[in-house]
Amino acid sequence: MSINCNFCGKNEKEVLKLFKGNEAYICNECVDLCNEITEDLAEENKKEFMSNLGFLKKKIEKLENDLRITKNNPSF
Numbered sequence: 001m002s003i004n005c006n007f008c009g010k011n012e013k014e015v016l017k018l019f020k021g022n023e024a025y026i027c028n029e030c031v032d033l034c035n036e037i038t039e040d041l042a043e044e045n046k047k048e049f050m051s052n053l054g055f056l057k058k059k060i061e062k063l064e065n066d067l068r069i070t071k072n073n074p075s076f
């Protein structure tokens with residue numbers, strides 16, 4: 001009985017390595033693909049994080065500015 005990757009269906013002779021899971025197998029090619037997707041997601045998350053960070057920084061700058069204005073104008 002040949003062992004096949006449960007994701008792409010290739011058998012153990014067609015790929016470099018088949019990794020055994022609980023009830024399934026995954027080949028090195030599918031693992032590579034998953035890694036690529038994970039990296040893409042990480043990159044997207046990083047971009048989103050950085051843009052959120054930029055937004056927060058602007059907010060903080062604005063708050064600091066407001067604070068400065070309030071300090072300089074006690075009646076404000």
Ligand SMILES: [Zn+2]
Nearest residue numbers: 005008027030
């Ligand atoms: Zn596969």
